[in-house]
Amino acid sequence: MKKNLTLLFLVFITYGFAQEDAWIYLTDKSNVETSIANPLSILSQKAIDRKQNHNIAIDQRDVPVNESYISDLKTQIGITVMAKSKWFNAIHVRGTEVDISNLIELSFVESIDFANNSLNTLSRSVLSSSKTEIEDETIAFTYGDTQNQVEMINVDQLHLADFTGEGITIAVLDSGFPNVNTMQAFQRLRDNGDLLNGYDFVDRTSNVYDYTGSNHGTKVLSTMAGFIQDQFVGTAPDASYYVFRTEDAGSENPVEESYWVEAAERADSLGVDMINTSLGYQTYDNDSYSYTPADMDGEVAYISKGASIAVEKGILVVVSAGNSGATTWQTVGAPGDSPDVLSIGGVDADGLYVAFSSQGSVAQVGYQKPDVVARGGAAFVINEFNSMVQNNGTSFSSPILCGGIASLWQAIPDMAPTEVMSFVRQSASQFTEPDNFLGFGIPDLELARNLALATEDQFFENFSFYPNPVRTELIIIYPSDVNPIEFLIYNQLGQQVLHQLVQGNSQVINVSEFIAGVYFIKLINEESSKTMKFIKH
Structure with missing residues (x-):
């Protein structure tokens, strides 16, 4: 009987202190608007340039996780911080089920998602697969x-x-x-x-x-x-x-x-x-x-x-x-x-x-x-x-x-x-007959x-604009025999500052109110797009 009780006690101890992995999703971030307005404080210039070139806005997902929240999590009993994600505004932690579950009481914790889905009250929203294996090699x-x-x-x-x-x-x-x-x-x-x-x-x-x-x-x-x-x-x-x-x-x-x-x-x-x-x-x-x-x-x-x-x-x-x-x-x-x-x-x-x-x-x-x-x-x-x-x-x-x-x-x-x-x-x-193998x-x-x-030649080879740099008016030259093209202009932060249709032989865009700097023109039709750069003086 004593042996059985000892075994049950050990089972309880093992279960009670088993280490679990979980993602802790946080409620907010600090200085979001300031960071987005000053993108060099959170991104490299190359990252900003890449986003501008592809007309991708800088948003709150680019803002780092609040470091004070991470520091607070590190002080919690039985909790080890393993990784962080600004995109998900989440922290990967390791600890017992009880210690991790207790984190929900923290004011900045929005939700908890255990890697072990059976511990979640809702179905898991994220999951995984196995490493690729390397086989025998020959010189x-x-x-x-x-x-x-x-x-x-x-x-x-x-x-x-x-x-x-x-x-x-x-x-x-x-x-x-x-x-x-x-x-x-x-x-x-x-x-x-x-x-x-x-x-x-x-x-x-x-x-x-x-x-x-x-x-x-x-x-x-x-x-x-x-x-x-x-x-x-x-x-x-x-x-x-x-x-x-x-x-x-x-x-x-x-x-x-x-x-x-x-x-x-x-x-x-x-x-x-x-x-x-x-x-x-x-x-x-x-x-x-x-x-x-x-x-x-x-x-x-x-x-x-x-x-x-x-x-x-x-x-x-x-x-x-x-x-x-x-x-x-x-x-x-x-x-x-x-x-x-x-x-x-x-x-x-x-x-x-x-x-x-x-x-x-x-x-x-x-x-x-x-x-x-x-x-x-x-x-x-x-x-x-x-x-x-x-x-x-x-x-x-x-x-x-x-x-x-x-x-x-x-x-x-x-x-x-x-x-x-x-x-x-x-x-x-x-391409015309894909399958699940290739x-x-x-x-x-x-x-x-x-x-x-x-594709680019077909739709955009006859497009041009001038002057560049420009001070007041940007002249758009485009063939008259095509359907209207969406014309968008983005600033250096990836923010759209103009959106209109262009059609006909030419069109004048008033940019006199634009702040001096680099801007990006994007042309879009049903089959293609093209992005170019101009400078506003």
Whole structure:
């Protein structure tokens, strides 16, 4: 009897003190209006410029979380603060169920969402999926190893035209970047000043290259930025890169979703143009936190909703579809399930579907997953020892295409992220007959460029305006035989200051009341848009 009582007591103790993860959603932020009116206090100039170029307003989601609330949470009994999100105005905490539940009594706490959905009184509003796995590697030193994976998406034609990603900034969110700051394959990147450093959100350190528990990020980065003369060329060798560690390779816990969102917010603040993430979340070490395939609808997982916000902020997000195609899970996981991101499946060197590549499912209603595919079967990468190897996984098809899209975007810089994604899909091999294995198929990025230029030429080649700079009147010249075009002007804060229709041979816009500074004109018709800049004196 004593043994049974002891066992019951231990069970009670274990249950009572089990650590849980939860998101604490806060009621408000401080100095919102002041911060938005002075965007340099919360964003970099590059971030402000990117938002202006794509007519994206700076809003309260760009304002940081109230630090006094974070400090207060850190003083609460049994509570450990793990991560924060300005986009969600939320804090990821760890503690017992009781201690976390007690936080609702704090005046600045609006709601609590446990990662273990059974502890929530309402159904979970956010959730996750499993990491992409890396398979066996083989050493390969033959000349031109990347030729197939580059030519497959026709990015080599862009490179010949000197579109190599220059001017595009990419944030790589992954699990480890050992030796990126020293190895020869990234020497060209460093010499050109294109390795912009980064941050380790897991260990909270700027020494992002010190973590040696995983070389996954190093390999992912190599497919875009790696360069070994006559042997290996990434798909965007002249783009600029930030590297952020958000994945803890030693465990699976939903806090990694929160690290990811933090890193995406940091990327947004830095003015990053693109994010590549070769990570996915489906199941966790604590099964109570795990998702089901039915949850993969872009609306459940915290990371997927965060990825959608990143797109709203003007970032083009490229995500690996996952390596669950041959498992019972099968479907594209989070954050690749977001309808707003570009999810990349995998094919082999012959362009045929590889069995491990995750598939679209009935959970993804009204949109196609994966979006497109690139080489993920026996793709060539460079490991942390500067050796060229072959790996399987959509972990590599994603950055191969991400780099290719960076080179494409350099060629069509006036296009918005959503427009770039649309042309990538339209250029793909089975655009008219997509399926759940290859999505829209293998993109042809040279074709995507031509589609974009043809659209732009068709509608806007005869458009002009003058003078620039302007003091009082801006003269708009436009063909008389076209339907009215929406004409919008935005200021440097992304605020719309004029909206009207233009039609006929010319139109005069009075800008005499505008404050001196830089403004952006955006033309919109049913099929395309174009953005240009002018200066008001």
